[in-house]
């Protein structure tokens with residue numbers, strides 16, 4: 001007998017992995033065949049045509065002339081970075097380690113930016129040697145860059161990362177406004193600009209990043225307008241014209257039941273208006289945004305295998321070989337306040353109109369109740385050997401998970 005129920009709050013439709021009622025495919029390859037090709041589970045599989053489609057959608061909706069950069073920390077797999085480098089206008093790195101991958105990708109150093117608090121002296125020297133643009137986040141960085149520039153006989157290219165006097169409302173993570181470790185407080189920027197001029201650094205513009213994982217277009221629009229206006233005010237004190245204005249990003253993707261896809265149309269309209277203003281008010285400035293999860297998050301899945309099926313006092317558990325050590329975010333332990341499920345599917349079999357579903361919890365092999373990939377998911381009947389898939393997993397996967405925890409093997413990654 002079917003115990004199918006109407007789930008009150010559903011996950012948004014997956015853009016690149018539509019439910020077809022059949023076995024899931026990634027990049028056209030059926031999942032079981034891909035698993036055989038990879039050789040073992042668990043693994044992350046990224047679909048390069050989905051990533052290309054995503055960039056094409058953005059280009060079609062956002063104004064021509066707006067730069068789009070990839071924030072590499074969302075997915076630093078070298079093959080992914082290389083693919084994105086061929087599609088986009090820039091890469092944003094947050095460490096010297098990421099910088100090396102970015103340079104290897106073939107992206108021109110001219111178009112690589114380096115943001116992040118706590119850049120070491122060594123990292124700043126490497127940045128100058130590389131010829132990339134450093135988003136300055138403290139007065140100390142001015143002194144270190146001056147010294148690096150003199151030692152290397154090369155100009156230090158800098159933009160100022162501003163901690164704005166506002167935040168991005170309803171963001172998953174606020175990264176600007178109030179006291180923050182990121183950037184330099186807007187009210188101190190005039191003094192920093194004077195210091196940059198005295199140090200003889202090559203001032204190129206501003207970077208304002210207000211928050212992440214936002215699904216509310218009106219809030220993104222408001223933050224972009226405020227960021228633009230703040231930069232315009234600060235430009236009055238700059239030692240030279242603004243060449244680059246990075247308005248941040250924060251575009252979110254739907255992870256949880258009830259989340260909706262972000263509406264890009266008003267964001268595109270607003271950016272067109274800002275580009276038109278900039279043409280008059282900051283004529284040399286090239287405007288850009290930087291995105292991480294929005295570019296790659298929906299293009300990737302995490303695939304693990306059912307090891308055991310257990311019933312404990314009436315509740316069914318699918319125990320898999322994957323878990324929070326590979327996918328901290330899906331377990332609910334990467335910045336969530338209330339744990340909610342990522343979209344979880346049975347990869348080996350799809351769900352058709354007549355498929356019987358059962359309520360199961362998908363857990364991992366770790367000895368902690370936090371190792372939960374899906375709490376009471378509605379899935380077709382699964383047995384050991386079946387593949388379980390966590391969707392929306394193309395960003396903040398392996399590199400954002402505690403892989404050494406409990407000594408299981410590292411997760412594999414494949415770009416198809």
Ligand SMILES: *Cc1c(COP(=O)(O)O)cnc(C)c1O
Pocket residue numbers: 071073074092115209211212213249250251290291292293294395
């Ligand atoms: C983390 C980060 C990003 C990317 O955030 P997403 O939510 O993945 O888009 C972009 N810029 C900066 C400065 C960041 O710290």
